[in-house]
Amino acid sequence: MKIKYKYYLIAAIFFLVLIMILSIGIGAVTIRFDRVINILLSNIGLNLNDNYSLMEYNIVINLRIPRVVLGSLVGASLAVVGVVMQALIRNKLADPFILGVSSGASAFATLGMIFGIFNVFGTFSLPISAFLGATITILFVYSLSRTNGKINISQLLLSGVAISLIMDGITKFITLSAPNALGLHNATFWMSGSLASAKWDYLVLPIIILFLCMIVLMVHHRSLNVLLFQEENAITVGVNVKNIQKLLILIASLMTGVVISVSGTIGFIGLMVPHFTRLLVGSDHKKVLPISALLGAMLVVVVDIIARTIIAPEELPVGILTAIIGGPIFILLLRKEYKGSR
């Protein structure tokens, strides 16, 4: 029995909101669900019951909400980047982390941060440097893994691994030889991903980029479908394959760059979420894009709850947990992929 797409969409929105509200209450200091609701309501001018303390109010407004919102934005963006890269490469295993794109973005971001190379861009120097790193890596991996116009899976994954190692090496080298003590902290941040430093200011750019890219992708959903089905023969139904591939590279780099600059490397979201989404609604991008975004947001918010409670009062970086969950799924998919190609 196939459940209608509409119901999936409504259910996904409902659960995302629910999980986000629950997540606001959970952490080193637990805040009761009704108090969270009251704080949220008071903020939109509905003062029903002020049974909360000022400390609780401050924790919710200044720490928890930005963190939860950032988590959902990061999750949604990474899931969508996964969808985009899978359409570009026509392979279910494509993911910004696995193909080294995240590492490339981190390496350039650290370069920018420590040496101030990209300071000409002002406040946007960090996301822009990460974006440049992401673009360069995507182009590199993409061209390395194409032989005779076809993507070769082994070559793709191996060049991804190699590039990620090189880029991580560069990141470590820069941070360890950095003149300031911040270096060490930053290296772990870039390489394992964390939402702990979330602030309201960090939310603006990811929101804008996520919505812009989503609109552009939704407008092109038919071309994406054809591309996934036919690749170069997509031309025969009027898809300008070269242009759409350039657009996809741009969008994937932009979103990865922005996400990396606020949260570091959180891996495997782009692999797990689109795969699971396709099991639910098939491969039509009109459905895959919104559902992936919502499920991605949910997944990162949930994993972040675990990350900040499992060894409380200490925190685990989110990226470590997503790797522990995502790694095995990747291996399963890889086995399936090789069986399928025989």
Next chain:
Amino acid sequence: MLEIVDLAFSYPTNLVIDGVNLKINKGEFVGLIGPNGCGKSTLLKNVYRTLKPKNGDIYFEDKNIQNLSYKETAKKISVISQNETIVFDFTVEEIVAMGRHPYKKLFDIDTKEEHDFIIKCLDYLGMKDKAKENYAYLSGGEQQRVLLAKAIAQDTNFMILDEPTNHLDIRYQMQIFDLLKNMNMTVFTAIHDLNLATLYCDRLILMDNGKIIKDGSVEEVMTEENIKEIYKVDVKVYKQETTKKLYVSYIPNYLNK
């Protein structure tokens, strides 16, 4: 309808087709034959634009196709190409809907009329019941009919077949050609099986080494001499009684002594 003038195409290492001139008129069913690697597929790919000619021009309805957008050519020429590897799961109707792509603008929504048209295309090929099914799980013959439905959904009057039926059972190959014969469609098809070529085509074009060797009626092209020269096999060609079409009978070397 279609006119190719002095077409040449080469891959970085070798020249694949050279000096190709041909003209296809409205309503013709034209078969493109020749041994493997003779440039049939390359020629067709130049026409349907996945390859860009190195030299020469291709005109469709007197317009140079290089000056048309991809969507414009997709409204005039539909293509069924060699089966591609299917990596992602699509339903039958999602695939047929791809045939409507050239008619959709970026911000268009999916209308009921579009959907009805898609179902009509499937119904025409007896595939309406399979609309919601996963394409990957269909039989080879059914998949072929879905691709044909997608091409029909493009609403063109010129169709190119780039040897899509090669790997199919003879029954399905004939089914596709029969369906095409019944439609009011100009067809340009690469074709491997010489006997299918004589059964269905009005005209044959014989290629070898990237050049057109013969272009004419089935009787003019499908001669014992031509086949001996190009395919290097001995054959007897005679009129088959039931079909009244030419039949190519191969004579193996070991019997020939």
